[in-house]
Amino acid sequence: MVDRHEVDERKGPAVSGYVGAKHEFHDAEYVRGWAERFAPTAPRVRLFDLVLEQISKPQVAAKHVVELGIGPGYMARHILERNREVSYEGVDFSEAMFAIARHTIGDLMARVTLTTADLFDNSWPAKLSERPGAIISTWALHDLGGQQAIADVYKRCFEALPPGGVLVNGDFIKPDGTAFDYEAGRFSIDRHFELLKAAGFAEPQCLAHLEPNTENPTAGENYACLGALR
Numbered sequence: 001m002v003d004r005h006e007v008d009e010r011k012g013p014a015v016s017g018y019v020g021a022k023h024e025f026h027d028a029e030y031v032r033g034w035a036e037r038f039a040p041t042a043p044r045v046r047l048f049d050l051v052l053e054q055i056s057k058p059q060v061a062a063k064h065v066v067e068l069g070i071g072p073g074y075m076a077r078h079i080l081e082r083n084r085e086v087s088y089e090g091v092d093f094s095e096a097m098f099a100i101a102r103h104t105i106g107d108l109m110a111r112v113t114l115t116t117a118d119l120f121d122n123s124w125p126a127k128l129s130e131r132p133g134a135i136i137s138t139w140a141l142h143d144l145g146g147q148q149a150i151a152d153v154y155k156r157c158f159e160a161l162p163p164g165g166v167l168v169n170g171d172f173i174k175p176d177g178t179a180f181d182y183e184a185g186r187f188s189i190d191r192h193f194e195l196l197k198a199a200g201f202a203e204p205q206c207l208a209h210l211e212p213n214t215e216n217p218t219a220g221e222n223y224a225c226l227g228a229l230r
Contacts, residue, residue, distance in 0.1 A: 040074050043210050047138060047170045048078040050207050050225045054168045055134040056083050061164030062133025069140025073101030080108040089113040089129055119144060119153055125160040138170040142185035154199035165230040172223045178214045189224050201228035
């Protein structure tokens with residue numbers, strides 16, 4: 001997916017007062033460079049741990065985990081190393097990302113299914129190998145470009161999960177109190193709550209707001225971990 005705004009997520013805004021990013025995730029060379037720049041830092045590992053905690057709770061309905069936008073496989077490897085009970089399914093539309101994910105996950109690939117799907121296509125849940133007990137995502141859904149597309153994904157997640165299933169989305173948000181303009185896929189936590197409730201999730205929660213920065217934000221800061229039980 002390619003959006004319209006030229007900003008590297010590890011650097012600051014390319015246009016003063018604007019926070020967004022441009023990606024070319026079908027280009028193998030671009031993807032390799034992006035994966036290197038996006039290697040997990042300590043705050044990002046903290047997000048992985050928050051996701052891991054939510055999906056490892058004993059009341060989660062099933063042990064199959066689906067990640068929307070598996071990307072380079074960093075979170076997949078982190079979770080698979082620490083939770084030996086789950087099977088894992090990575091959904092992405094980029095074969096270039098799958099190639100890096102296979103390398104990252106390495107010897108743990110026996111527990112992983114890679115599924116090609118475009119989240120703009122509302123039939124993506126039909127492509128899953130089995131019904132998940134947890135659907136997770138990090139730094140991916142904002143790239144769908146707007147609130148309606150993310151709302152549609154939330155609705156499909158609610159439909160795909162069984163009672164007791166959990167959705168955990170760690171993604172870039174527009175922080176309260178900012179004077180900056182943000183790309184359409186980055187919006188407030190409260191608005192995420194509204195979309196999650198409209199999809200059917202009763203009590204969504206914000207588990208953390210990580211790398212907060214309202215004064216001089218870069219495109220790689222201000223992301224939240226949102227959890228919702230089916």
